[in-house]
Amino acid sequence: MSDPVMTAKGLVKEYGKGATLVKALRGVDLDIPRGSFTCIVGPSGHGKSTLMHLLGGLDHPTSGTVIIDGQEMFRLGNKELAALRANKIGFVFQFFNLLQSLTARENIETALMLAGVSEKEQKTRAKDLLDIVGLGEKADAKPGQLSGGQQQRVAIARALANDPPVLLMDEPTGNLDSEAEAEVMKVLENLKQQGKTVVFVTHSHEIAARADNLVHVRDGQIQLPHDLKIAS
Numbered sequence: 483m484s485d486p487v488m489t490a491k492g493l494v495k496e497y498g499k500g501a502t503l504v505k506a507l508r509g510v511d512l513d514i515p516r517g518s519f520t521c522i523v524g525p526s527g528h529g530k531s532t533l534m535h536l537l538g539g540l541d542h543p544t545s546g547t548v549i550i551d552g553q554e555m556f557r558l559g560n561k562e563l564a565a566l567r568a569n570k571i572g573f574v575f576q577f578f579n580l581l582q583s584l585t586a587r588e589n590i591e592t593a594l595m596l597a598g599v600s601e602k603e604q605k606t607r608a609k610d611l612l613d614i615v616g617l618g619e620k621a622d623a624k625p626g627q628l629s630g631g632q633q634q635r636v637a638i639a640r641a642l643a644n645d646p647p648v649l650l651m652d653e654p655t656g657n658l659d660s661e662a663e664a665e666v667m668k669v670l671e672n673l674k675q676q677g678k679t680v681v682f683v684t685h686s687h688e689i690a691a692r693a694d695n696l697v698h699v700r701d702g703q704i705q706l707p708h709d710l711k712i713a714s
């Protein structure tokens with residue numbers, strides 16, 4: 483596909499060694515088209531989260547590379563990699579990981595502060611981000627006062643703090659009921675219109691049906707459409 487924002491080449495990831503060796507990824511080649519809503523599907527334990535961690539530079543592969551916007555991630559030193567990650571990638575996980583003692587706005591301001599945004603700008607940008615996810619009214623609520631869908635939307639707003647071109651989301655709706663899932667999907671539609679690239683791990687057939695790039699992971703490998711036909 484043309485103009486991938488990210489490319490993985492020959493990604494291998496092994497955990498442990500000897501008798502406890504786990505081959506989580508066995509050579510993954512993957513292009514993520516710029517601006518796509520890419521869904522990653524596949525059975526539990528088959529390497530989806532491992533792939534997301536490597537795409538996001540949160541962990542190093544045993545071998546292989548990830549290229550984002552022309553830069554080879556694992557050639558960078560730790561500091562440079564952290565900077566690249568901060569500028570290019572937002573993460574959203576199944577568990578929202580919000581700071582419970584802070585309000586929605588303060589959770590986002592904290593991310594903006596870590597991104598080096600000035601105090602004054604933190605305030606206006608946090609408000610803008612909450613508006614983007616439709617939670618402007620809930621700025622002063624703490625996570626405990628918000629529904630699951632609302633908390634996940636705060637987590638998405640936080641992931642957008644640095645205005646990254648790519649969002650990596652690992653089962654972000656895995657813990658949500660269908661109403662909350664719909665709220666999150668609405669936010670994702672908006673992000674797509676803004677040209678963001680979203681990579682989304684899900685077990686939901688409804689969500690996968692909306693992907694414009696669907697990736698099947700099985701036994702640590704990408705399953706091509708040809709193999710899927712044989713398997714079914």
Ligand SMILES: Nc1ncnc2c1ncn2[C@@H]1O[C@H](COP(=O)(O)OP(=O)(O)O)[C@@H](O)[C@H]1O
Pocket residue numbers: 497498504505506524525526527528529530531532533
């Ligand atoms: N930190 C780790 N240490 C050892 N094994 C791991 C680790 N993370 C994942 N694994 C193993 O790697 C395989 C793939 O896991 P994972 O990527 O989490 O799959 P999925 O997200 O598809 O459920 C599984 O066998 C899992 O037990």
Ligand SMILES: [Mg+2]
Pocket residue numbers: 527530531532652
């Ligand atoms: Mg997983």
